[in-house]
Amino acid sequence: xxxxxxxxxxLDWYDAHARDLPWRVGPAARKAGIRPDPYRIxxxxxxxxxxxxxxxxSYFERFTALWPRVEDLAAAPDAQVMGEWAGLGYYAxxxxxxxxxxxxxxxxxxxxxxTPESLRALPGIGPYTAAAIAxxxxxxxxxVVDGNVERVMARLHDDPTPLPAAKPVFTRYAEALTPQExxxxxxxxxxxxxxxxxxxxxxxxxxxxxQERCAARLARTASTLPRKTPKKPKPVRLGIAYLARRxxxxxxxxxxxxxxxxxGMLGWPGSEWGDAPEPAPPIDADWQEVGAEARHTFTHFHxxxxxxxxxxxxxxxxxxxxFVEAGEFRSSDLPTVxxxxxxxxxxxRPD
DNA sequence: AATTCGGGGCC
DNA sequence: GGCCCAGAATT
Numbered sequence: 001x002x003x004x005x006x007x008x009x010x011l012d013w014y015d016a017h018a019r020d021l022p023w024r025v026g027p028a029a030r031k032a033g034i035r036p037d038p039y040r041i042x043x044x045x046x047x048x049x050x051x052x053x054x055x056x057x058s059y060f061e062r063f064t065a066l067w068p069r070v071e072d073l074a075a076a077p078d079a080q081v082m083g084e085w086a087g088l089g090y091y092a093x094x095x096x097x098x099x100x101x102x103x104x105x106x107x108x109x110x111x112x113x114x115t116p117e118s119l120r121a122l123p124g125i126g127p128y129t130a131a132a133i134a135x136x137x138x139x140x141x142x143x144v145v146d147g148n149v150e151r152v153m154a155r156l157h158d159d160p161t162p163l164p165a166a167k168p169v170f171t172r173y174a175e176a177l178t179p180q181e182x183x184x185x186x187x188x189x190x191x192x193x194x195x196x197x198x199x200x201x202x203x204x205x206x207x208x209x210x211q212e213r214c215a216a217r218l219a220r221t222a223s224t225l226p227r228k229t230p231k232k233p234k235p236v237r238l239g240i241a242y243l244a245r246r247x248x249x250x251x252x253x254x255x256x257x258x259x260x261x262x263x264g265m266l267g268w269p270g271s272e273w274g275d276a277p278e279p280a281p282p283i284d285a286d287w288q289e290v291g292a293e294a295r296h297t298f299t300h301f302h303x304x305x306x307x308x309x310x311x312x313x314x315x316x317x318x319x320x321x322x323f324v325e326a327g328e329f330r331s332s333d334l335p336t337v338x339x340x341x342x343x344x345x346x347x348x349r350p351d
Numbered sequence: 352a353a354t355t356c357g358g359g360g361c362c
Numbered sequence: 363g364g365c366c367c368a369g370a371a372t373t
Contacts, residue, residue: 048368089357
């Protein structure tokens with residue numbers, strides 16, 4: 001066997017161990033000349049931002065079935081896209097997804113730009129996603145740095161510098177390894193390595209194709225890396241949600257403003273969330289307290305949401321929100337905290 | 352440079 | 363309970 005550099009060693013490992021993913025063109029097919037669909041790569045990469053493969057799978061299948069091409073997604077109604085994204089989290093991604101699909105369709109003739117810089121100019125595409133699309137979809141030798149790559153680089157160099165301050169250094173490590181040949185397969189290979197071998201806890205160093213050149217394996221420090229600066233504790237916020245059912249079965253919901261928490265999503269009208277929430281019934285009714293509260297943890301706070309229910313006559317006009325007909329309402333269109341509130345108030349309890 | 356943005360699976 | 367995840371946008 002001829003002398004191989006680290007990227008060739010990793011590519012050999014990838015040829016044998018590449019995971020089968022719905023958006024992936026595997027190494028064998030790629031060598032046979034099959035190109036990935038940039039639309040599917042873009043969609044998967046946006047869904048995968050801070051989100052596990054296991055969570056993304058079903059959403060990816062659903063989106064590509066509903067909207068096979070970027071032009072189809074661009075033409076979709078906002079409310080339908082937000083509803084399909086419900087439960088996946090980080091809802092700014094869905095809003096930017098639509099902006100991006102419409103920009104690609106109207107400004108680029110339905111074709112994704114191919115360089116990291118031009119991709120970076122599109123909504124919802126940052127440094128990582130631009131590099132990932134350029135390399136995977138177009139075989140552009142971009143330096144792809146995600147959480148997996150950071151972890152692998154920290155361990156290869158046994159570098160104790162804490163993230164996020166270490167990001168520029170880890171990026172330089174990654175730069176030095178990125179090959180000109182098969183950059184797309186290489187990018188996916190490092191991420192697969194991080195996801196399946198060089199895992200956050202209990203890495204399988206014995207299975208690692210880079211074990212002989214890994215400083216952390218020699219030092220037995222792999223499982224302690226990368227270091228991260230400690231996070232702030234999450235405060236508790238309180239709130240009240242009002243779940244009104246009209247006598248004909250319609251539900252009183254509210255479209256949340258496009259910015260901020262759960263932006264652009266449907267939700268139950270309610271109080272602000274804070275230390276001492278003020279009652280804010282959206283319609284005059286005989287509100288009943290629900291015994292249980294919905295508990296939910298967001299990125300930076302814990303929420304305890306008190307619930308109120310009421311049944312109101314058909315001719316009554318709400319002060320806030322809009323009635324959604326029973327036949328048009330799907331609790332799966334709601335973000336998880338709102339779906340939890342619905343389940344607690346109306347399905348897990350007797351009427 | 353820090354903060355804001357979700358949710359699920361794992362330990 | 364906290365940690366992690368194919369991060370981006372905003373301040």
